[in-house]
Amino acid sequence: MTAKPAPLFLGIDTGGTYTDAVLWAEEGGPKGKVLAKAKALTTRHDLAVGISGAVDAVLEKSGTDPAAIKLVSMSTTLATNALVEGQGGRVALIMIGFSEADLARDGLKTALGTDPVVFCPGGHDVHGNAAKLDLSGLEAALPELGGSVSGFAVCAYFATRNPAHELAARNLIRDITGLPVTASHELSAKLGGPRRALTTLLNARLISMIDRLVAATEGFLEARGIAAPLMVVRGDGALVSAAFARQRPIETILSGPAASLVGARHMTGLDDAVVSDIGGTTTDVAVLDSGRPRLDPEGATVGGFRTMVEAVAMRTFGLGGDSEVALEDGALNPKILLGPRRLVPLALAGMAHGEAVTSELERQLRAPNPGRMDGRFAVRTGVPDRLAAGLTAPEAKLYEAIGATPLALDRLLTSNAQNATLNRLVARGLVHIAGFTPSDAAHVLGKQANWHADTARLGAELFARRRDGRGQPIAATPEALAERVLVTLTRWSAEYILETAFTEDGLDGAAAVAHALVQRAVDAHPGIARLSVALDRPVIGLGASAPLHYAGLPRLVGNGCVVPDDTDVANALGAVVGQVRVSAEARVSQPKEGLFRLASGQTVRDFTDEAAALAAAEADVRAIVAERAKDAGTDNAEIDVATELKVSTVESQRMFIEAHVVAVASGRPRIAV
Numbered sequence: 001m002t003a004k005p006a007p008l009f010l011g012i013d014t015g016g017t018y019t020d021a022v023l024w025a026e027e028g029g030p031k032g033k034v035l036a037k038a039k040a041l042t043t044r045h046d047l048a049v050g051i052s053g054a055v056d057a058v059l060e061k062s063g064t065d066p067a068a069i070k071l072v073s074m075s076t077t078l079a080t081n082a083l084v085e086g087q088g089g090r091v092a093l094i095m096i097g098f099s100e101a102d103l104a105r106d107g108l109k110t111a112l113g114t115d116p117v118v119f120c121p122g123g124h125d126v127h128g129n130a131a132k133l134d135l136s137g138l139e140a141a142l143p144e145l146g147g148s149v150s151g152f153a154v155c156a157y158f159a160t161r162n163p164a165h166e167l168a169a170r171n172l173i174r175d176i177t178g179l180p181v182t183a184s185h186e187l188s189a190k191l192g193g194p195r196r197a198l199t200t201l202l203n204a205r206l207i208s209m210i211d212r213l214v215a216a217t218e219g220f221l222e223a224r225g226i227a228a229p230l231m232v233v234r235g236d237g238a239l240v241s242a243a244f245a246r247q248r249p250i251e252t253i254l255s256g257p258a259a260s261l262v263g264a265r266h267m268t269g270l271d272d273a274v275v276s277d278i279g280g281t282t283t284d285v286a287v288l289d290s291g292r293p294r295l296d297p298e299g300a301t302v303g304g305f306r307t308m309v310e311a312v313a314m315r316t317f318g319l320g321g322d323s324e325v326a327l328e329d330g331a332l333n334p335k336i337l338l339g340p341r342r343l344v345p346l347a348l349a350g351m352a353h354g355e356a357v358t359s360e361l362e363r364q365l366r367a368p369n370p371g372r373m374d375g376r377f378a379v380r381t382g383v384p385d386r387l388a389a390g391l392t393a394p395e396a397k398l399y400e401a402i403g404a405t406p407l408a409l410d411r412l413l414t415s416n417a418q419n420a421t422l423n424r425l426v427a428r429g430l431v432h433i434a435g436f437t438p439s440d441a442a443h444v445l446g447k448q449a450n451w452h453a454d455t456a457r458l459g460a461e462l463f464a465r466r467r468d469g470r471g472q473p474i475a476a477t478p479e480a481l482a483e484r485v486l487v488t489l490t491r492w493s494a495e496y497i498l499e500t501a502f503t504e505d506g507l508d509g510a511a512a513v514a515h516a517l518v519q520r521a522v523d524a525h526p527g528i529a530r531l532s533v534a535l536d537r538p539v540i541g542l543g544a545s546a547p548l549h550y551a552g553l554p555r556l557v558g559n560g561c562v563v564p565d566d567t568d569v570a571n572a573l574g575a576v577v578g579q580v581r582v583s584a585e586a587r588v589s590q591p592k593e594g595l596f597r598l599a600s601g602q603t604v605r606d607f608t609d610e611a612a613a614l615a616a617a618e619a620d621v622r623a624i625v626a627e628r629a630k631d632a633g634t635d636n637a638e639i640d641v642a643t644e645l646k647v648s649t650v651e652s653q654r655m656f657i658e659a660h661v662v663a664v665a666s667g668r669p670r671i672a673v
Contacts, residue, residue, distance in 0.1 A: 007671055008035070008064060010226070012055065012074040012217075013256055013571035014047050015279050018544075020572040021054035023062050023069075031266060032577070036062035037569045039544075043382075047078065048216035055224070066225045070671035073575040075233035075259035078213055079206050079252045083302045089150030091204040092116045094138060094173075096165050097123020097131060097157030098193060105194035107305050111201055116145060122165045123157025127591035128604050131157075133165050135172055146177035153204040155184040155197035161587065162604050180207050185602075187248060188308040189585040195299075199308045203250035210249035214242045228672045231633055233259040233574070235300055235311030237293050238581035239669050241633035253302045254311045256571050257284040261293040261312060263574030264540045267564035274535060276497050277542035277570065278549060280322040280439070281342040283493060285500040286314045288540075294504065315503065317496045321345075321439040321545045325463065325485055332469035336488045341426075344434035347443045349377060349406050350455025357434070360408040361458035370465040373413065375458075377406035377434040378422060388430055394421050399430060406434050436463050438489050439545075441482035447548050489549050494518050494556035501535055518556055534558025544568035580634035581666040584625035586617040588659040596656070600624065610656055614643065621663035629665035637667035 006027035040053030122133035300311035318340020442448035443456035460478035475481035502510035586600035596613035
C-alpha cells in the first residue's frame with residue numbers, strides 16, 4: 001500500500017526589504033521539513049509582485065505541482081507600516097454617548113486628523129442600562145458621508161457591557177451607504193471608550209488596504225492553480241482566515257514579528273529565549289516564555305498610538321542590514337552611527353543600474369577632497385503617480401527631476417532647503433535614497449555576495465575618506481571601514497537585546513544601562529568598577545544576516561546565541577506552523593442585590609441566581625468561541641474556559657461583585673482535501 005504523501009504548506013512573509021516564501025511538508029519529525037525557500041525584493045507599490053516572485057521561485061526550485069499545496073499562510077507588515085506612516089482610507093467616526101472632550105484622550109484627536117466625526121446621544125452605564133438613543137443626526141449626515149469616506153467606525157459608551165446602540169448604528173449605516181462598518185465591541189471587550197474608539201478608527205482605515213492585499217494574493221494563487229485556504233498571522237502569533245483578517249485588519253499589526261517568534265520556537269525547540277530578528281530595515285526583539293511570546297498587557301503601540309490589540313510585546317529598533325551609515329558630528333574621534341533610516345544599499349543599486357551608479361562614484365573619488373553628499377543617490381520608488389498628489393511647488397519640482405535611474409545628490413541638490421524637501425519626498429514614500437549600509441560593508445569583506453560588490457567597495461572608499469576632528473581620514477582602507485561598521489552593528493544589537501531584557505524586568509533607564517554594560521565589555525581597560533551581565537536564557541538570532549552579525553553576541557550578552565539553519569525565512573516558516581487561536585469573553589455583574597446580569601456576545605440577559613448566570617456565561621462563551629474558531633479557519637479546536645470571580649465579605653456575608661468568563665479555542669488550520 002502506497003503511503004499517503006505529507007501535505008504541503010506555503011508560507012509567505014512581506015518584509016521591509018524582501019518578501020520570503022517557504023514550502024514546508026508535515027513530515028520528517030516534529031519540525032517537519034523545509035522543501036524549498038526563496039526571496040524576492042518587496043515591491044511596496046504592489047506587494048503582489050514581490051509575492052509572486054518569491055512563490056514562483058519556490059515552486060520552480062521544488063518542482064512542486066501547485067495543486068499539491070494544501071494551505072497558504074502569510075504574515076505581513078502592511079498594517080504596521082500603514083499606521084507608522086499615517087496611511088489608510090478616510091473614515092467617519094461615530095461616537096455614541098461621548099462628548100467632544102473625549103477626543104482629547106488617548107491620542108484619538110490626533111489619529112482622527114481631518115476625518116469627520118459624528119456625536120450621537122445614547123450609550124449605556126457599567127451595568128448595561130441604556131440611555132436614550134438618538135441617531136437622527138447620523139441619519140441626516142449619512143448621504144453626504146457615504147460619498148466621501150471608505151468606511152465607518154462606531155463606538156458607543158460602555159458598548160462592551162451592552163452593544164445594542166452600536167448594532168443599531170451599524171445597521172443604519174449599512175442600510176443607507178452599504179460601506180464597511182467596524183463596531184468597537186467586535187474588537188475588544190476592555191473598558192476605556194476613547195482607546196477603544198481609537199482602535200476601531202484605525203481598523204476601519206485599514207480594511208480597504210488589507211482587502212486589496214488579500215484579494216491580490218488570492219488572485220495570484222488562483223492564477224497558479226493553488227486551491228488552498230489562505231491564512232494570515234495575527235499580532236499575537238495566531239493564525240486566522242483571510243476573511244477573518246479582512247474584517248479585523250488591526251489585529252495583523254506586528255504580524256511579521258509575531259510569525260518570527262513562532263518560527264524561532266519551531267526551529268530551535270527552545271521554550272525560553274530572547275528572540276532578535278534582524279532584517280533590512282529594523283531589528284525586532286521579544287521574549288519567549290514557556291513556549292509562547294510575551295504579550296503586551298497594555299495593547300500594541302504602533303505609530304505612536306496605543307491600541308487595544310493583543311499583540312507580541314515587541315521592541316522594534318531602526319537597525320538592519322540596510323540602515324543608513326553616518327558619522328557623528330563634531331567629535332575628534334567620531335563614532336559610526338547606524339539608522340534609523342533605511343537606504344537602498346549601493347551594492348543593490350549597482351546591481352540594478354550598473355554604470356549609472358559606478359561612474360558617479362568614480363567621479364566623486366577623483367575629486368581632491370571628500371564631499372558631504374558623496375555616495376548618495378535619489379531614485380523614485382515606482383509608486384503610482386496618483387500618490388504624488390498634493391505636493392508643494394518645491395516638492396513637485398524636485399520630484400520631477402528625480403527619475404527611475406539613481407541621480408547623485410551632489411548633482412541634484414543645490415541648497416540645504418532642497419535637502420529638507422528631498423527628505424519630505426522620502427517620508428511620503430515617493431523617493432528612495434541609496435547610500436552606504438552594513439550590507440555594503442559585508443560585500444566589501446566578502447561576507448555577502450548577492451549584489452554588486454565593486455559598487456559597495458567604491459562607496460566604502462568614499463566614506464573612508466571622510467575626516468575626523470583632526471582632519472585625518474576616518475579609516476585607512478575600505479576594508480578597515482567595513483569592519484568598523486559591522487562591529488558597530490553587532491555592538492548595537494547587543495545593546496538593544498539587553499535594553500529589551502531590562503525593560504521586561506521593569507528597570508528604569510534600560511537603554512543607558514545596556515550601553516554602559518556593552519561599553520565595558522568591549523573596552524580594553526574596563527575601569528575601576530568591573531561590570532558584567534548575563535541573560536538567563538539564550539538568544540535566538542533570526543534574519544538572513546544573523547549568522548554574520550550575531551557571531552560576536554555571546555560575550556556581550558553573557559549567554560549563547562542560536563542561529564537556526566532556516567533563519568533567513570523564519571517569518572514565512574512561522575506563518576505555516578502556527579495555530580488558530582481565538583477567544584470570547586462574557587461578564588456577569590450585579591446591578592442590584594439578587595439580580596445577575598450576563599453580557600455575552602451581542603446579548604444581555606438577567607438571572608436571579610448566581611450559579612445559573614455563571615453556567616449560562618460559560619455555555620455562551622463556548623458557543624461563541626467555537627463559531628469564531630470556525631470563522632478563523634479551524635474545524636478541530638480545543639476549548640478552555642477560565643472564570644475570574646470578584647467577591648467581597650461584608651459582616652461575614654459573601655457579596656458577589658462581578659465574574660469575568662473567558663473561553664480560548666485553539667487548533668491547527670483546516671487544509672484543502
